[in-house]
Amino acid sequence: MIILRIALRNITRQKKRTILLGGAIAFGVMIIILISSFSRGIADAASDNFTDILGGQLYIAGQELTETGAKVSVIRDRSVLDDALGYIDEPIAERTFRSRSFAEVIFGSRSTMVSIEGVDWSDEPELVDGLDVVVGAIQPVMPEGAIVLPELVADDIGVTVGETVLARMSTVTGQQNVGEFVVSAIIETNSLFSSTSAYTDRAYLNSIIGLSAEEYQVLNLALEDPTAADAATEQITAYLRSIGRMEAESEEEGGIAGMHARMIRMSSLMGGGLFFSQRVEEENRWNGTRFEVLNINDMMEAVTRMVSILNTISYVIFAILMTITMVGLLNTFRMVLLERTQEIGTMRAIGMQRGVVKSIFLFEALFLALVGALAGVLLALGLSGVLSVVPISTDSPLEFFLSDGTFAFPVVPSTIMATIIIVSLGTLVAALAPATRAAKLEPAKALRTTY
Numbered sequence: 001m002i003i004l005r006i007a008l009r010n011i012t013r014q015k016k017r018t019i020l021l022g023g024a025i026a027f028g029v030m031i032i033i034l035i036s037s038f039s040r041g042i043a044d045a046a047s048d049n050f051t052d053i054l055g056g057q058l059y060i061a062g063q064e065l066t067e068t069g070a071k072v073s074v075i076r077d078r079s080v081l082d083d084a085l086g087y088i089d090e091p092i093a094e095r096t097f098r099s100r101s102f103a104e105v106i107f108g109s110r111s112t113m114v115s116i117e118g119v120d121w122s123d124e125p126e127l128v129d130g131l132d133v134v135v136g137a138i139q140p141v142m143p144e145g146a147i148v149l150p151e152l153v154a155d156d157i158g159v160t161v162g163e164t165v166l167a168r169m170s171t172v173t174g175q176q177n178v179g180e181f182v183v184s185a186i187i188e189t190n191s192l193f194s195s196t197s198a199y200t201d202r203a204y205l206n207s208i209i210g211l212s213a214e215e216y217q218v219l220n221l222a223l224e225d226p227t228a229a230d231a232a233t234e235q236i237t238a239y240l241r242s243i244g245r246m247e248a249e250s251e252e253e254g255g256i257a258g259m260h261a262r263m264i265r266m267s268s269l270m271g272g273g274l275f276f277s278q279r280v281e282e283e284n285r286w287n288g289t290r291f292e293v294l295n296i297n298d299m300m301e302a303v304t305r306m307v308s309i310l311n312t313i314s315y316v317i318f319a320i321l322m323t324i325t326m327v328g329l330l331n332t333f334r335m336v337l338l339e340r341t342q343e344i345g346t347m348r349a350i351g352m353q354r355g356v357v358k359s360i361f362l363f364e365a366l367f368l369a370l371v372g373a374l375a376g377v378l379l380a381l382g383l384s385g386v387l388s389v390v391p392i393s394t395d396s397p398l399e400f401f402l403s404d405g406t407f408a409f410p411v412v413p414s415t416i417m418a419t420i421i422i423v424s425l426g427t428l429v430a431a432l433a434p435a436t437r438a439a440k441l442e443p444a445k446a447l448r449t450t451y
Contacts (some may be wrong), residue, residue, distance in 0.1 A: 002440035003356060007363035010336075011371075016327045021325070022372035025427070029319035029376025029419055030383070034417045035314035037384055039307045041408035042401040046303045047226070049400055050128035050296055055096040055119075057222035057229040059297040060236070062217065062289040065196055069280045072172045077289060080217060080245060084291075090228035096124055097216035099202050101171035101209050105149070107157040114153045116167065116195045118205030118216075131199075134263065136161035136185030147181035148199040152189035159183055171210035172217075179208040182406060183264045221302075229295040237293050246291050303401075321421070325431040329368075333361065333434035341449045361435030369427035373420045384409030 011018050051057055062075035075081070085092065101120035119127060122140045131138060136153050140383050147167075149159070159165055160183065167179045181200060189196055209218075223232060240246035280286075297304065337344075344357055379401040388409045392402055401407070 003359050004363060007367060009366055010364050017332060021329060022119065022368055022375060024321070024325045024328065025369060025372025025423055026376035026379060027327060028318055029373045029423060030380040031321065032314050032318040032419055033377060033380035033412075033416060034384060034409070035310060035317075037380070037410060038407065039310040039314075040410050040412055041403070043300075043303060043307045043406055044359040044410065045401050046300060047296055048403065050299050051226070052126060052224065055095065055098060055124060055127065056222035057226050058221035058223065058232055058236075058297075059294045060219040060221070061292045063292070064289050065280060065285055065287075066173060069282065069285055070174065071280065071405050074172055074211055074290075075216055075219065075289060080240075080243075080289065081291075081348050083219075084086070084236050084239045084245075088232045089235065090232050091224045092125075092221050093224045094222035096120070096127075096220045096222075097202065097218075098220060099211060099215075100197075101169045101205060103167040103198075104199070105153060105157060106168065107163065108155040108161040112153055112156040114150070115197045115329050116147070116169070116205060117199050118202030119199055120202055127199075131185075132188040134186045134188055136183070138185050140202055142184060143182070144201060144204050145179075145181050146200065148185045149183055149209045150188055150189040150196045150197075150198060151186050153198065154183070154186045154331040161186060167208075169209060171208075173210055175210070177208050177210075179204075226296070229297055231297045233293055240293070244286075245289065246293070252364050259370065280441040318419075326426055329365065329427055329430035330373045333365070333431045334414065336361075336364075337434045337438050340438075341448055344438055344441050345443045345445070345447035348441065349447065354439040357441075358435045358439035359368070359429055361438055365431035365435075366424060366428045369424045370420070371424040373423045376418070377416055381411070 009013060032450065060075075060081065061073065064072045064074055064076070066072055097120065101116050101118075103114060103116050105114050121128065121138070121142050125140070128138050128140065131148065136148075138148060147165070149165075154160065157165070164182050167181055169177060169179070169365065187196075202216065206213055206215060221232075223229060236244060324369050347357065348354075388406055390406050390407075392407065
């Protein structure tokens with residue numbers, strides 16, 4: 001205990017020096033915790049927003065072939081998927097069945113393009129709650145032909161709630177068709193995209209694109225544990241490939257070829273019947289339904305890269321600050337050694353062992369690191385608490401990364417603990433050389449030394 005008391009007394013002897021060093025440590029800790037928390041927050045918000053928009057974390061699309069070899073985006077036989085879902089270890093919290101079509105929405109002499117999602121309103125309460133209604137209302141049971149338009153689309157064509165629009169789209173086999181919709185609500189546009197999806201009843205959309213009421217194009221799965229999306233994807237993909245219901249794994253999953261293949265699959269999932277014009281060569285045709293499987297992480301690849309860049313920047317800044325701080329600590333403890341040479345000689349003369357002298361220096365460094373790190377954590381938590389209540393405009397391009405209109409700064413205990421440990425070890429390393437020199441001082445020589 002005496003060693004700890006001496007170490008605590010020593011760090012309070014030069015208060016200005018202690019405050020400067022502790023402040024430098026606190027600043028570095030605050031920066032890395034803030035940036036890590038911010039990047040985690042935008043990743044979580046983007047994931048939640050993607051999940052709300054797409055209806056889950058796992059997305060399965062189906063394609064059949066016509067007699068001429070043209071692709072048709074549809075899932076008719078649910079038995080194959082029911083068997084495949086049995087191979088997923090993670091419990092499935094929710095299943096949603098959707099159809100999709102890219103349409104030209106017309107009102108009077110004005111028109112614009114939008115992706116229309118066919119949904120079962122009563123089966124997707126989270127979607128209803130997640131859509132920010134500007135005008136009108138969304139009910140669990142919507143009238144046939146009711147459509148919910150993004151604000152950007154409504155403004156482009158000058159339509160408002162209660163008015164009727166026409167939507168020209170292609171059927172799953174490529175014929176042009178026109179549907180009539182009544183605008184029931186206008187929702188805020190997600191500014192990350194040029195336009196977000198419009199929403200209508202799936203059975204009504206199916207009647208326009210050439211599907212029966214019970215058929216669908218995409219099955220979305222919400223898992224009880226969203227982080228299990230990759231594992232669930234691998235499990236269902238392995239089964240579908242084993243029964244010949246999914247294309248064999250590409251030899252080039254990485255690089256440009258792999259990225260291109262993923263973009264094609266994402267476009268197929270997002271666009272519904274957009275690929276009806278593609279014809280498959282005779283030797284590559286298949287029977288029944290063939291499936292494509294993607295998950296939330298495939299959709300968030302760009303967000304993941306951005307988060308990785310933010311984290312790398314924070315690590316670089318932290319490394320620079322730690323290097324500067326360690327150099328400062330090294331010089332400071334060298335000065336401390338000079339200032340306390342006679343004091344060390346006295347303690348050694350009355351019987352204090354070398355190891356005890358060394359321990360006093362190291363404990364001083366450790367206490368300084370812990371106090372600075374704790375201050376940095378408190379500063380980061382306080383500043384993140386303030387920033388997390390600052391409202392961000394819903395018209396901002398950053399809207400997709402917001403949670404309830406603000407940036408989220410979730411507390412990540414593992415990051416805090418890792419930062420404190422790294423700071424503590426770095427400080428001990430910086431103090432190690434002066435501490436070793438102090439322990440090696442000869443008592444008689446130290447007592448005679450003057451500076």
